[in-house]
Amino acid sequence: MSESAQANNPTHQPGSVGLVEPQTARIDTPLLLDCGRRIEHYELVYETYGELNERADNAVLICHALSGDHHAAGRHRPEDRKPGWWDTAIGPGKPIDTDRFFVVCVNNLGGCKGSTGPLSENPETGRPYGPDFPVLTVRDWVNSQHALMRQLGISRWAAVTGGSLGGMQVMQWAISYPEAVAHAVVIAAAPKLSAQNIAFNEVARQAIITDPDFHDGRYAEQGVIPRRGLMLARMLGHITYLSDDAMRAKFGRELRSGKVQYGFDVEFQVESYLRYQGTSFVDRFDANTYLLMTKALDYFDPAAEADDDLATALAPATARFLVVSFTSDWRFSPARSREIVRALLATGKSVSYAEVEAHQGHDAFLMPIPYYHKVLRGYFDNIARDLTEETGAKEADA
Amino acid sequence: MNRPDWEIVTGWIRENARVLDLGCGDGALLRHLIAKRGVRGVGMEVDDERVARGVAADLNIVQADLDDGIRTWFGANSFDYVVVSQTIQAIRHPERLLGEMLDVASEGIVTFPNMGYWRNRWQLGVQGMMPTTKALPNPWYNTPNIHLCTLRDFESLCEGLGIEILDRAVVDQNRQSSPLLRAMPNWFGEHAIYRIRKRVP
Numbered sequence: 001m002s003e004s005a006q007a008n009n010p011t012h013q014p015g016s017v018g019l020v021e022p023q024t025a026r027i028d029t030p031l032l033l034d035c036g037r038r039i040e041h042y043e044l045v046y047e048t049y050g051e052l053n054e055r056a057d058n059a060v061l062i063c064h065a066l067s068g069d070h071h072a073a074g075r076h077r078p079e080d081r082k083p084g085w086w087d088t089a090i091g092p093g094k095p096i097d098t099d100r101f102f103v104v105c106v107n108n109l110g111g112c113k114g115s116t117g118p119l120s121e122n123p124e125t126g127r128p129y130g131p132d133f134p135v136l137t138v139r140d141w142v143n144s145q146h147a148l149m150r151q152l153g154i155s156r157w158a159a160v161t162g163g164s165l166g167g168m169q170v171m172q173w174a175i176s177y178p179e180a181v182a183h184a185v186v187i188a189a190a191p192k193l194s195a196q197n198i199a200f201n202e203v204a205r206q207a208i209i210t211d212p213d214f215h216d217g218r219y220a221e222q223g224v225i226p227r228r229g230l231m232l233a234r235m236l237g238h239i240t241y242l243s244d245d246a247m248r249a250k251f252g253r254e255l256r257s258g259k260v261q262y263g264f265d266v267e268f269q270v271e272s273y274l275r276y277q278g279t280s281f282v283d284r285f286d287a288n289t290y291l292l293m294t295k296a297l298d299y300f301d302p303a304a305e306a307d308d309d310l311a312t313a314l315a316p317a318t319a320r321f322l323v324v325s326f327t328s329d330w331r332f333s334p335a336r337s338r339e340i341v342r343a344l345l346a347t348g349k350s351v352s353y354a355e356v357e358a359h360q361g362h363d364a365f366l367m368p369i370p371y372y373h374k375v376l377r378g379y380f381d382n383i384a385r386d387l388t389e390e391t392g393a394k395e396a397d398a
Numbered sequence: 399m400n401r402p403d404w405e406i407v408t409g410w411i412r413e414n415a416r417v418l419d420l421g422c423g424d425g426a427l428l429r430h431l432i433a434k435r436g437v438r439g440v441g442m443e444v445d446d447e448r449v450a451r452g453v454a455a456d457l458n459i460v461q462a463d464l465d466d467g468i469r470t471w472f473g474a475n476s477f478d479y480v481v482v483s484q485t486i487q488a489i490r491h492p493e494r495l496l497g498e499m500l501d502v503a504s505e506g507i508v509t510f511p512n513m514g515y516w517r518n519r520w521q522l523g524v525q526g527m528m529p530t531t532k533a534l535p536n537p538w539y540n541t542p543n544i545h546l547c548t549l550r551d552f553e554s555l556c557e558g559l560g561i562e563i564l565d566r567a568v569v570d571q572n573r574q575s576s577p578l579l580r581a582m583p584n585w586f587g588e589h590a591i592y593r594i595r596k597r598v599p
Contacts, residue, residue: 314436322453326526338471341460341471342471345440345471346472346473346476348416348438350458352449352452352459352460353462354450354453371417371450374454378450378451378455379453381454382453382454382456386410
C-alpha cells in the first residue's frame with residue numbers, strides 16, 4: 001500500500017497494517033500429492049504485510065489453522081467490522097513487527113477463499129471439483145507453499161509460524177525444508193491428533209456428509225449447500241475450542257428472555273452464540289473444504305514414518321524452535337506441546353517452550369494475552385536483531 | 399552483577415560442555431557460561447516474567463515446574479553438567495530432584511545459602527527469630543525457601559543418596575574465602591557450592 005493510501009485510510013491506526021489486498025499466485029510446477037494424485041497448475045491466494053528487504057531474508061510465513069485463510073492482518077475495506085484473524089500479533093510494533101518483517105500468509109490449497117480448491121473448476125470436467133478435489137495432507141500444503149516461496153524470490157524464511165493446524169505446518173516445514181526455515185514457531189499444536197481429536201472431526205464430517213443437501217459433495221451443482229451439517233460441524237468445533245471456564249465466564253447459564261420456556265428454542269445465551277457462530281460460518285466456508293481440512297489434521301503424524309519416534313522425525317530440522325501452549329487448551333493440551341519439546345530436546349535442537357496460563361481454551365492463541373505476546377515479541381526481536389547484525393556484518397565486509 | 403557463586407561454578411565447567419540450568423531465572427548464569435565457556439545450555443524456569451526475559455535474551459528456556467520432576471523432559475546423560483544455583487532450597491522434594499539431576503547429567507553443581515552460617519545461627523539461637531540476611535532476604539511467612547539446610551545436612555543427604563562430593567567451596571557474600579572460612583566452613587560459609595556425581599559402586 002502506498003503511503004498516501006495509508007494516510008487516507010480511516011481505519012488506519014497505530015499497530016494496524018491498514019488496508020490490504022489479497023494477491024494470487026499461479027503456480028505451474030505440478031504438485032505430486034501424498035494421495036498419489038497430481039495437480040498440474042494451481043493458484044494460491046495470499047496477503048503480505050511489510051516490505052521484503054534487499055537480502056530477501058526478513059520474510060515470515062504465517063500458516064493458518066482449520067477454518068482460517070490468507071487474511072491474517074489489517075482490513076480489506078475501511079468498513080470491515082473485523083480485521084484479519086491474527087491482527088493481534090501482526091502489525092507495526094506488534095510481536096510480529098511489520099516494520100521489520102515481510103509477513104506472508106497463504107490460503108491453503110483446497111481452501112475456499114480463492115486458492116485452488118473444491119470450488120474451483122476441474123480442468124478435466126469443466127465443472128467445479130467439489131468432492132473430486134484430491135485429499136490433501138499437511139505435507140502437500142507445505143510443498144505448495146514452498147513453490148510460492150520460490151516464486152516470491154525468497155530462499156529462506158526468517159520464521160515460519162502458526163497455531164493449531166498452522167503449528168503442524170510449521171513442524172512439517174522444519175522437517176521437509178530444513179534449509180528454508182531459520183526459526184519455527186509452533187503454537188497450540190500437537191505432533192498428531194489424539195483419538196478424541198479425530199473423533200470430534202469425524203462427528204463434524206458426519207454432520208456434513210449426512211445433511212440431505214450434501215448430495216455426495218455435489219451440492220453446488222444442485223444450487224444448495226449443506227447448511228445444517230456445516231453449522232453443526234462448526235458448533236461442535238466451537239465447543240472444543242473454548243474451555244469450560246471461558247464458556248462459563250462468557251455466558252454462564254444466562255437466559256435470553258430471563259426465564260425458562262420449557263421448549264427447544266434458543267433459551268440459553270450459549271445456545272444463541274453457538275447458533276450464530278454456526279450460521280455465520282455457513283456463509284463464509286465451503287463444506288468440502290471443511291472435510292478436506294479436518295482430514296489433513298487427522299492424517300498429520302510425522303513420527304509415523306520414523307518408527308513412531310518424533311525425535312527421529314524432527315531430526316532433519318535445523319531451525320531454532322519456539323513452542324507455546326495454553327493451560328486451558330484441552331483440544332491441543334500443553335501435554336501435547338511438551339511431547340514436541342521433548343522430541344526436540346532429545347536430538348539436541350535449540351528450543352524454548354512457554355506454557356501460557358490462559359482461560360480461553362484453544363482459541364487463546366489468537367488473543368493478545370500479555371505474557372504470550374511478550375514471549376513472542378522477545379523471540380521475534382531476536383530474529384530481527386540477528387538479521388540486522390548479519391546485514392551490518394555484510395556491510396562491514398563490503 | 400555476578401552472584402557470589404558464579405565464579406566458582408564457571409571454573410568447574412569445561413569448555414563447550416552441555417549444561418542444564420535448573421531454576422535458571424532470566425538465564426543470567428547461562429549467558430555468563432555461554433560467554434565464558436562456550437557452553438550449549440538449556441534453562442528451566444517456572445516464572446512467566448523470567449521465562450520471557452530468558453527467551454528475549456536469545457536463550458533456550460523451557461517453562462516447567464521443577465517440582466513435577468525433570469526426568470520426563472530429558473533422556474539419561476543428556477548433559478555434561480546440571481546446575482542448580484540457589485534453587486534447591488525452594489524445591490518440594492530436593493532429594494528426588496538430586497537423584498533425577500544425576501540421571502540426566504554426569505555431574506551436578508549445587509549452590510545454596512548455608513543455614514549454618516553464624517549470622518543465621520545467631521538470629522535463630524540467640525535472638526530466637528528466623529534469620530533474615532542478604533543470602534536469605536525473605537521473612538519466614540513469605541519465602542520460596544522451604545528446605546533450608548546446612549553444609550552438614552546437605553553432605554549427609556548426599557551420603558544417603560549414594561552421591562559423591564567431588565568439590566566443595568564456601569564463600570561469603572563478597573565471594574571471599576578466608577582462613578577462618580576454610581577452617582570452619584559450616585560456621586563461616588554464607589554460600590555453599592558443591593560439585594557432585596553418582597557414586598560408582
